[in-house]
Amino acid sequence: KAGVTQTPRYLIKTRGQQVTLSCSPISGHRSVSWYQQTPGQGLQFLFEYFSETQRNKGNFPGRFSGRQFSNSRSEMNVSTLELGDSALYLCASSLLAGGPSNEQFFGPGTRLTVL
Amino acid sequence: DAKTTQPTSMDCAEGRAANLPCNHSTISGNEYVYWYRQIHSQGPQYIIHGLKNNETNEMASLIITEDRKSSTLILPHATLRDTAVYYCIACSTGTASKLTFGTGTRLQVTL
Numbered sequence: 001k002a003g004v005t006q007t008p009r010y011l012i013k014t015r016g017q018q019v020t021l022s023c024s025p026i027s028g029h030r031s032v033s034w035y036q037q038t039p040g041q042g043l044q045f046l047f048e049y050f051s052e053t054q055r056n057k058g059n060f061p062g063r064f065s066g067r068q069f070s071n072s073r074s075e076m077n078v079s080t081l082e083l084g085d086s087a088l089y090l091c092a093s094s095l096l097a098g099g100p101s102n103e104q105f106f107g108p109g110t111r112l113t114v115l
Numbered sequence: 116d117a118k119t120t121q122p123t124s125m126d127c128a129e130g131r132a133a134n135l136p137c138n139h140s141t142i143s144g145n146e147y148v149y150w151y152r153q154i155h156s157q158g159p160q161y162i163i164h165g166l167k168n169n170e171t172n173e174m175a176s177l178i179i180t181e182d183r184k185s186s187t188l189i190l191p192h193a194t195l196r197d198t199a200v201y202y203c204i205a206c207s208t209g210t211a212s213k214l215t216f217g218t219g220t221r222l223q224v225t226l
Contacts (some may be wrong), residue, residue: 004158031212033212033213033214035214035216042218043159043202043214043216044216045213045214045215048212048213055212056210056212056213058213090158092159094211094212102208102212103161103164103211104151104159104161104211104212104214105161106158106160108157109157109158
C-alpha cells in the first residue's frame, strides 16, 4: 500500500505570493491533518479535514486555509506569504477521525522557502 | 491534552536497549499515550500507543505505570537507524488527529 504523498517536495516563493500544497492520503484513509514544522516553534497543528469538512483548526491566521476533495486528497493554501512561513509542511492521514487506534501516517513533507 | 515532559537528549550504544522516559502526571482517564519519532528530514513515524496496559509491537514496547503518570518507551536492541527525535504525546482518541508535539527526546545511537 502506497504511503502518504506530498507535492511538491520543495518550493521557493517570494514574499506576498501565494502557494498551494497537495497531499494524497493512504488509500482508504478519510482524515487528513496538516502540520507546520519550524526550528523555532517545532511541530504545530494547522487543521484537519474529514469527509471534506474541516473538523479541527489550529492557531494560525486566516492566510492558511485548506480543503479536502471527495477522494480524500487535500490541499492547503497560504496566501500573502511572509518570511516566517518558511517551514516544512507535513500532511498526515488516518483511517478515521477518532477511535482507539487512530495513529497518523505522515508524508515526507513539502519544504517551503520564502525569500 | 495533558502536558508531557521528556529529557532533551539521550545516548545509547548500538545493540543495547534504549529506554526513553516520559512524564504525564496530569493525564486524564480517557487520554492515551502515543509515541512518534522523527528521523532527520523525514515526516514523523508512529511507533506505539497505549491506555493503561503495557503494549508491544514489532518496533518497541511501551510500559505505563499503574498510576499512569509516566511511561517508558523501550527499543530492545537499538540500531544506528533508531537515531531520531522521539515524541511522547498524551491525547484522547478524539484529538489524535490534531497532535500537540513537544520538543521530544533526541536519541543518539552510537557504535
